[in-house]
Amino acid sequence: MAVKQSFEDSIERLEEIVRRLEEDQVPLEESIRLYEEGMKLGKKCKQILEDADQRITRLSAELGKEDNLG
Amino acid sequence: MISSDSNDILASEDTDIYSVSEINEALKQNLESEFPSVRIIGEIANFKAHSSGHFYLTLRDESSLIRLVIFKRNVDRLSFFPENGTQVIASGRISHYGGTGQTQLVADGLVEAGRGAAELEFRRRLQRFIDEGATDPEKKRPIPGYPEKIAVITSLTGAVIRDISETLARRWPLAEILHVPADVQGVKASESIVKAFEITDNTDGLDCVILARGGGSIEDLWAFNLEKTARAVSESRYPVITGIGHEIDTTICDYVSDLRAPTPTAAAELSAPDRILVSGEISAVIENLSRLAGRDSLRRYNMLNLMITSSVFPAIRHKLEYGMLQVDEKSIRLKQSWTGYNLELTQTAGALRSRLDAVVKTGIFEARGRLSLWSERISAADPKKKMSTSLEILKRLKGSIDGKVRNRLEILEERVSLRAKMLEGLHPLSILKRGYSYCTSEDGVRVIAKTADISKDDSIVVNFHDGSAVCSVKDKRKGRRWQ
Numbered sequence: 001m002a003v004k005q006s007f008e009d010s011i012e013r014l015e016e017i018v019r020r021l022e023e024d025q026v027p028l029e030e031s032i033r034l035y036e037e038g039m040k041l042g043k044k045c046k047q048i049l050e051d052a053d054q055r056i057t058r059l060s061a062e063l064g065k066e067d068n069l070g
Numbered sequence: 071m072i073s074s075d076s077n078d079i080l081a082s083e084d085t086d087i088y089s090v091s092e093i094n095e096a097l098k099q100n101l102e103s104e105f106p107s108v109r110i111i112g113e114i115a116n117f118k119a120h121s122s123g124h125f126y127l128t129l130r131d132e133s134s135l136i137r138l139v140i141f142k143r144n145v146d147r148l149s150f151f152p153e154n155g156t157q158v159i160a161s162g163r164i165s166h167y168g169g170t171g172q173t174q175l176v177a178d179g180l181v182e183a184g185r186g187a188a189e190l191e192f193r194r195r196l197q198r199f200i201d202e203g204a205t206d207p208e209k210k211r212p213i214p215g216y217p218e219k220i221a222v223i224t225s226l227t228g229a230v231i232r233d234i235s236e237t238l239a240r241r242w243p244l245a246e247i248l249h250v251p252a253d254v255q256g257v258k259a260s261e262s263i264v265k266a267f268e269i270t271d272n273t274d275g276l277d278c279v280i281l282a283r284g285g286g287s288i289e290d291l292w293a294f295n296l297e298k299t300a301r302a303v304s305e306s307r308y309p310v311i312t313g314i315g316h317e318i319d320t321t322i323c324d325y326v327s328d329l330r331a332p333t334p335t336a337a338a339e340l341s342a343p344d345r346i347l348v349s350g351e352i353s354a355v356i357e358n359l360s361r362l363a364g365r366d367s368l369r370r371y372n373m374l375n376l377m378i379t380s381s382v383f384p385a386i387r388h389k390l391e392y393g394m395l396q397v398d399e400k401s402i403r404l405k406q407s408w409t410g411y412n413l414e415l416t417q418t419a420g421a422l423r424s425r426l427d428a429v430v431k432t433g434i435f436e437a438r439g440r441l442s443l444w445s446e447r448i449s450a451a452d453p454k455k456k457m458s459t460s461l462e463i464l465k466r467l468k469g470s471i472d473g474k475v476r477n478r479l480e481i482l483e484e485r486v487s488l489r490a491k492m493l494e495g496l497h498p499l500s501i502l503k504r505g506y507s508y509c510t511s512e513d514g515v516r517v518i519a520k521t522a523d524i525s526k527d528d529s530i531v532v533n534f535h536d537g538s539a540v541c542s543v544k545d546k547r548k549g550r551r552w553q
Contacts, residue, residue, distance in 0.1 A: 007244065008216045014355050021362040035363035042356040049345045049352075054243040056235055059221070059250050059269055 007048055010041045017041075094168030101173060105164035110136065110175060111183055114156050127152060129160060129175070137174035138162075144178045157183040192295055196322055204304045204326045211309040211328045217245045217277035217342050221308070223266040224282045224334070226251035234282060234338040242342030248273065254283040259293030267302040278341055279306055281323060282313040282334035294321035303327050313337025507534050521546050 017038040020026060026034065088096065112129030119125055123142035128135050138160055140148070152158070162177035181189065199205055220238065224230045235247055250269050253262040263281070270279050281303060283291065293299055294314050303310050304326040312324045317332035324330040331337035509518040512529045524530060528543045 007218075008214075011216065011352075014352070018355055018358055018362065021359065031363055035359055038359040039356060042352050042359070045352050046349055048244065049349045052243040052345070054235065054239040055246045057246065057248050059248045059273065 007045060010045050014038055014041050014045070091168060094166065094171065097173070098166040098168065101164050101166045107161070107163060108175070109159055109161045111157070111159045112136070114152050114154050114158055117152050117154050125152065129158070137172055138177050139174055140177045140180065148180055150180075150182060152180065159183050188292075192322070195295065195297055195300070196325060198297075199300060199304065199322065199326050204300075213309050213311065213329055213341060214277040215343065216348075217242070219248060219276050220245045220341055221248040221250055221270045221273065221276050221279045222282065223250045223252050223263060223270070223279060225254050228284065230282050230284050230334045233335045234280065237335050237338035238342060241339065241344045244345070245277070245342055248276070254293065255286065255290050256293075260296045260299045263293065263299050264302045267306055271307040276308045278309045278311055278328075280311045280313060280334075280337045280341055281327070282337050283315060284334060285316040285319075288319070291315050291319055291321055294323040296322075299323055300326050311337045311341055507532050509533070512540065521548065 017034045021031060021034055021038075110129055112131050112135075115128045115130050115135070117125070117127040123145060125140040125145050127138050127140075129138050130136075158180050160175055160177040161179040162175050164173065165176045166173045196205075203209060222231060222234055224234070231249055235249075238245060238247060248270075250266040252266040253259045267279070270276060283294070291314060294312075300322040303312065303323045309328040311329045311331055312321075312327040313331040313334040313336055314321050314324060315333075320330070329340055331340050510516060510531050510533060511518060511523075512531060514531060516523070518524055518530055524543050524546065526543055526546060530541055530543060532539045532541055
């Protein structure tokens with residue numbers, strides 16, 4: 001859950017930051033803060049994509065039963 | 071002599087006398103208007119494929135038979151070749167042909183009764199789901215854009231789970247795959263799939279469920295046409311992507327799922343984005359951010375500069391100057407983050423180069439491996455010649471990849487120097503050189519912008535472009551000097 005939240009939310013936040021910066025009405029203080037936040041988010045997302053390793057788990061009722069018997 | 075019977079027939083005025091042609095025509099009209107469209111079930115007998123291309127056969131049951139003709143244009147559309155003894159359902163119109171005095175079915179369709187019944191049942195079931203609204207486009211749930219957990223319901227072993235996990239490992243390894251094994255063929259399949267959906271329904275945090283099965287005959291896929299299976303798909307807690315059989319097979323599960331993929335591999339592709347594309351999009355956003363932030367501060371700075379030098383309202387000059395200082399301060403911070411970003415770009419370029427180098431090396435290594443394999447295989451032909459051609463191709467390949475690496479690096483370097491130039495225009499010294507100065511607290515931390523910031527006898531620092539002076543406050547006066 002944590003990865004998903006951060007990834008999907010990060011992407012959404014990133015889009016929001018760009019939209020806000022495009023508005024032209026952002027105070028300078030905020031535009032710098034947005035810029036720094038955006039850079040940080042972008043880097044983090046790329047890192048997640050870069051580092052990802054697939055995990056495969058098997059889920060089955062039968063195996064669960066066997067476990068209980070064992 | 072004429073018998074009395076004959077006299078009666080001739081004498082009768084109640085009943086018309088038809089010629090043979092007339093009665094056949096009358097029969098034809100009556101029968102054809104009465105049975106313009108019928109379906110007849112029976113067993114094929116006396117089948118004959120005529121050289122004209124038409125089919126002639128007889129349909130019969132225990133006690134009766136009817137002739138049947140299938141004209142050439144309909145023969146071409148039959149889904150199977152008729153055989154004596156096969157139980158079929160024929161559809162068409164009844165016709166009466168005077169030339170032979172026979173009544174027959176002019177058939178336009180013929181299905182095997184077994185398959186026909188199944189088809190009928192398929193339609194009936196599908197119609198029920200359509201009536202319930204389970205196939206409505208607005209009922210289809212969207213598949214999450216950046217999935218983290220994907221459940222895959224398919225057979226325990228076999229190519230399907232392997233194809234799906236390989237596809238996802240390549241496209242979107244971020245997603246964990248939960249393989250829920252199920253029988254996807256045979257009498258227990260439906261029950262097994264329903265159980266698998268119970269498992270996924272009871273698992274938290276899934277993004278979607280892929281229900282997949284490799285190709286097979288219609289009979290093999292039948293479990294996916296059963297009501298129980300389709301209902302499990304339709305009522306699944308999570309969005310379902312179906313990838314069942316080949317492209318041409320559409321089962322009821324496909325109709326009621328949230329997204330239908332033509333094959334299992336395609337289902338995997340539809341379940342997640344390609345990480346290379348997503349990464350590229352993020353890079354584009356980062357680019358955009360730098361451009362926007364740069365544009366913004368440069369624009370403000372230039373605007374303020376213009377106002378200070380041309381202002382006819384001295385009253386606001388003070389405010390403008392203060393704003394200028396703030397901009398300068400911010401631009402220093404911006405410059406710091408840019409420097410960080412530029413450094414990162416350079417690092418990325420370096421990393422890119424070494425990765426591409428690795429790719430080139432691996433490529434060559436693999437190609438060499440393949441080459442030696444080829445050369446073994448073609449030793450009977452002319453291995454030397456082929457080897458040298460292949461080596462030449464390899465060389466060219468390496469040359470073109472090297473070129474690409476260089477191009478990429480050049481683009482990156484250009485970007486870096488462009489940014490550096492932009493930053494120079496933002497340097498705060500440029501305004502101080504024109505005779506402006508600003509005051510800070512003695513430790514240089516705080517910018518002094520109004521009289522309230524200082525008290526009598528405070529030490530303050532006046533900053534010029536080439537140095538600073540420590541001054542002490544002799545007196546404070548309210549109001550502006552120039553008023």
